[in-house]
Amino acid sequence: MEFISICFLAFIFLMFISSVTFFLGVYFMVYDLVYFFEWEIFSINSTMMVSVLIFDWISLFFMSFVLFISALVIYYSKDYMAGELFLNRFIILVLLFVFSMMMLILSPNLISILLGWDGLGLVSYCLVIYYQNIKSFNAGMLTALSNRLGDVAFLMAIAWMLNYGSWNFLFYLDFMKQDLEMTVICGLVIFAAMTKSAQIPFSSWLPAAMAAPTPVSALVHSSTLVTAGVYLLIRFNNLFFETWMGQFLLLVSCLTMFMAGLGANFEFDLKKIIALSTLSQLGLMMAILSLGFFKLAFFHLLTHALFKALLFMCAGAIIHNMKNSQDIRDMGMFSIYMPFTISCLNIANLALCGFPFLAGFYSKDLILEMVLVSYMNLFIFFLFFFSTGLTVSYSFRLFYYLFVMDMNQSPMNILNDSSLVMSKSMVGLLIFAIIGGSMMNWLIFPFSFMICLTLPYKLSILFTCIIGGLLGYLGSFVSFFSLNKSLSFYFFSFFSSSMWFLPVLSTLGVSKIPLNMGFSLYKYIDQGWIEYFGVQHLFNYFIKLSKIFQFIQFNNLKIHLMLFCFWVLSLILVMLILIS
16 A cells, blocks of 8 residues: 555656646747756855756756656556565655656756766666566676766766866857867767667667566656767757767767667567667667757657657566566467557557657658758668668567467466556557657647658658568568578578677677786786796895895804804905915
């Protein structure tokens, strides 16, 4: 009962706050308002420590979406985590996670952003290792250490910002654009954002973080942790636009999008397919952001949060009914057993593909049309469109495995939509996955975009989606496997499914090789040559010398006789020399 009371209080509070912030965001956008709230913590002589919060349409819209999804996730957890002994701990961790994200969203100051940034990393580690098994511990360590690299870059950016006299970067963006030091700060911020948003070569932690409970995945991979890097770059978008750093980010993000889309077509773990889908969409956001269209990136960030959270909730309901089996080869014919859940998943999947008039269509179609009219080379153009085709391909592949294939698990399982709490949570996101795109399109842009293109260009996006969907659907047929030549090239299949060996490089590549090299250096240099010719050699020499002195210092008659004889002989020798 205590958990239910905490859950409902948090749910009601977050829903209320999200509704208020959404309407405030509309008001701020219409009147183009930006408010700064400063709180002076203390003042010593002329030095003041001030906490600053920024309220503009970007922060308010994003905050409303995060709070809305968090409220539904907490409500969803009431049923999904019903068998958990420490439910209060789980809810408190989720609320801490949301609070850290709020800190990051509302901060125009690098120091306070770091509090939210590190809070996200710490709480995400606690949530990833929540089930406390070896797989979870390994995934949590990979997640934490990958994000620590970005934290170090962020700390260096904070140190460099001292040159400007303040950490409120929003006040200095125009000046920093004309300054050479901007390159250093911007490079460090891009590096930090790449680690948090899992761009190549830091992509391996995002699928590994699927070891967390599914409600956490719905929150983390839709609107909080992974989108923090994109949100930070939206704030810094003026600095790297039309620079070599923007071009570098464009290449990396397009390769991430391509790699994730290719890997999802070879994956059989339901949650990992959706995680790779998130990685692909993050690459798309970063790519369009590096082209200078920050409003488009933010628009896709919001629409993606809606249908991706819905996808994870539907996947969680399926896994819950399948007695924690996540292999899609065990699933099938869900349209008979779980019609409501699978309908929600299908709508979310179609929104992800960019099906006309769903949430994803308004952002993805607009992004690809802007790519068509932008100035870029053929390679980047190919990656954009081929990755879009791969997105539709793995979505239709998932559709085939869940809808068309026969159920391959034990017939003793009772599959149904009996959970009313889960269904209510999914309905809240389902509505916005349908109408959210058109609603935000009218709100964010001052007028509806109408990009005039020739007929082949206009139809190229639709043609790409149709071809990708057909390949994904037909490639999943068992009878079609005789024509599926990808399985004949084992190395290519293994290379694609293992995310271009990034998990191996991020674990064995980072741990085994440097540790073995460090052990060899320690053994042969520190304990070898340096010991022999350095301190150890001196130590042995002084030991021998001290033994000699100790032998002399003993009051021994033999020593005194030897010394007396030596003295007499020396005196006789000197006298002989003088006489001669």
